Amino acid sequence: MTVRVVERPQRTLAVQIYLIEVWKGLYITFRHFFVNMARHAMIALGMKGVTPGSVTIQYPEDPAVLGKRARTRHRLLKRDDGAPRCTACLLCETICPAKCIRITAEDAPDVRVEKRAKTFSIDLGMCIFCGYCVEACPVDAIHMDANDVEIASYSRRDMIWTMPQLLGDEPR
Amino acid sequence: MTPFAPEMLLWSLVKVGFALSFAMSIAGLLGWVERKQSAIMQDRIGANRAGIFGITILGLFHPIADAIKMMTKEDFVAKGVLKPFHALAPMISLGCGLFCLAAMPFGGTVTVLGRAWSLQPIESSVGLPLVLAALGLGVHGIVMAGYASGSNYGLLGALRGASQMIASEVCLVSSLAGALFLYGTLDLQQAVVWQATHAWGIVLQPLGFLLFLTAGAAVTKRTPFDLPEGESEIVGYHVEYSGMKFGMFLMTDLIESIVICCLVTTLYLGGWAIPFLDLQAMGLLGGVLMVAGFTVKVGLLIFLLMQVRWTLPRFRFDQLLDLGWKNMLPLSLLNFIVTVWGVYLWQ
Numbered sequence: 001m002t003v004r005v006v007e008r009p010q011r012t013l014a015v016q017i018y019l020i021e022v023w024k025g026l027y028i029t030f031r032h033f034f035v036n037m038a039r040h041a042m043i044a045l046g047m048k049g050v051t052p053g054s055v056t057i058q059y060p061e062d063p064a065v066l067g068k069r070a071r072t073r074h075r076l077l078k079r080d081d082g083a084p085r086c087t088a089c090l091l092c093e094t095i096c097p098a099k100c101i102r103i104t105a106e107d108a109p110d111v112r113v114e115k116r117a118k119t120f121s122i123d124l125g126m127c128i129f130c131g132y133c134v135e136a137c138p139v140d141a142i143h144m145d146a147n148d149v150e151i152a153s154y155s156r157r158d159m160i161w162t163m164p165q166l167l168g169d170e171p172r
Numbered sequence: 173m174t175p176f177a178p179e180m181l182l183w184s185l186v187k188v189g190f191a192l193s194f195a196m197s198i199a200g201l202l203g204w205v206e207r208k209q210s211a212i213m214q215d216r217i218g219a220n221r222a223g224i225f226g227i228t229i230l231g232l233f234h235p236i237a238d239a240i241k242m243m244t245k246e247d248f249v250a251k252g253v254l255k256p257f258h259a260l261a262p263m264i265s266l267g268c269g270l271f272c273l274a275a276m277p278f279g280g281t282v283t284v285l286g287r288a289w290s291l292q293p294i295e296s297s298v299g300l301p302l303v304l305a306a307l308g309l310g311v312h313g314i315v316m317a318g319y320a321s322g323s324n325y326g327l328l329g330a331l332r333g334a335s336q337m338i339a340s341e342v343c344l345v346s347s348l349a350g351a352l353f354l355y356g357t358l359d360l361q362q363a364v365v366w367q368a369t370h371a372w373g374i375v376l377q378p379l380g381f382l383l384f385l386t387a388g389a390a391v392t393k394r395t396p397f398d399l400p401e402g403e404s405e406i407v408g409y410h411v412e413y414s415g416m417k418f419g420m421f422l423m424t425d426l427i428e429s430i431v432i433c434c435l436v437t438t439l440y441l442g443g444w445a446i447p448f449l450d451l452q453a454m455g456l457l458g459g460v461l462m463v464a465g466f467t468v469k470v471g472l473l474i475f476l477l478m479q480v481r482w483t484l485p486r487f488r489f490d491q492l493l494d495l496g497w498k499n500m501l502p503l504s505l506l507n508f509i510v511t512v513w514g515v516y517l518w519q
Binding site: 018019022025026028029030032033036037040053054055056058 | 209211212213214215216217382479480482483484495
């Protein structure tokens with residue numbers, strides 16, 4: 001067994017004088033300060049194409065910037081003929097760890113799908129946004145890509161989204 | 173003794189009022205400067221929400237909102253604190269800080285309406301020791317606060333504050349020795365006049381300036397020397413304070429940094445003097461220019477200290493004491509010796 005000697009960084013005299021290092025740090029912060037000030041000033045004067053002086057997103061006024069693969073509110077998809085893709089197989093309801101999906105099934109007029117959802121509701125107040133429902137769905141009927149994160153409401157009942165709402169047929 | 177003149181009494185009151193409002197308004201503004209400056213150098217925007225009817229003017233209402241919040245908050249006094257001392261401590265801190273400003277020469281002596289008007293609130297031949305003494309007394313507020321709190325964290329902060337104050341105060345005074353040897357006076361006004369007629373202290377005493385500024389930053393107890401507070405490890409001497417009492421401690425820090433900037437301006441940056449202008453002979457305009465020049469110099473120094481505060485991390489306590497006793501104190505003594513020899517060889 002060998003002993004590995006870890007090289008510790010040595011504090012040279014230049015570091016121990018401290019002033020040089022302080023100046024290096026101040027150089028960075030002063031540079032940021034003046035560059036950002038210049039950018040703020042140029043934007044305030046109405047110049048176009050200037051890099052913004054800050055990376056802050058003023059959220060409620062400006063829209064939230066979501067990642068491309070952000071997992072947001074659920075959305076039910078439709079087939080080409082406009083009927084919901086959901087075949088009421090209840091796999092999503094079964095796998096849901098938060099038990100927030102409620103589906104009631106009925107006979108479908110279309111013989112190829114046998115069953116369809118009569119009601120399909122998701123209680124977003126209980127949903128933990130794990131995405132299992134999307135993974136479980138065999139017919140690609142549910143996605144979590146509505147890019148909608150402002151789903152808060154004033155009552156628990158209002159947190160339940162019904163099938164037409166999830167399909168986008170009925171506005172909320 | 174000069175005969176009693178009622179207009180001079182009034183003038184003294186005006187000067188004291190000016191010194192007080194100078195401190196209070198700048199301290200209020202510093203809250204805004206601190207937020208905005210740190211935000212801009214960190215690529216952020218900074219506080220910009222407080223507004224009256226939707227008007228925000230770059231977040232300038234935030235200090236007002238802060239003040240209202242501090243005053244209307246519950247002033248909670250925990251069980252087990254020593255109440256008289258607990259209440260007295262912030263007053264001592266703030267009072268000592270404010271007192272220092274009364275001895276600052278905001279301007280020289282100008283002749284208006286056939287009479288000489290001094291623009292310094294307290295005209296004393298021992299102005300500098302007065303300021304340093306008051307600055308040193310300020311630590312009693314901290315020690316009292318920590319001791320009266322009945323909390324170990326508060327006491328720890330107070331202990332740190334006391335030993336840091338000794339370590340930095342000694343360097344603060346000894347780094348001044350060189351400059352005072354040159355000026356040959358303890359009168360702050362005379363020091364400015366000497367600099368106006370000879371050369372600014374920063375040119376003659378660059379090392380002294382640097383040491384004084386560093387020690388001064390340590391006296392103000394702000395980052396990187398905010399060990400008595402150290403909000404991430406011990407909350408410090410004001411752990412048991414709330415409401416306006418806490419606000420007074422916050423204000424003390426800001427006012428002490430104004431005091432230090434005023435002192436550095438007076439002793440090293442020529443005070444109210446503006447190069448190539450004989451302000452004392454210019455009457456009213458000269459007086460205005462004096463105060464304006466002094467304020468601009470103080471503002472620039474505050475900007476620098478703010479930037480340092482937001483650049484450097486906090487010292488470890490042994491590092492701070494090493495810096496004070498082992499490095500800065502010998503250097504300031506060396507500075508004095510070199511100055512004395514320099515003057516001896518020059519003459």
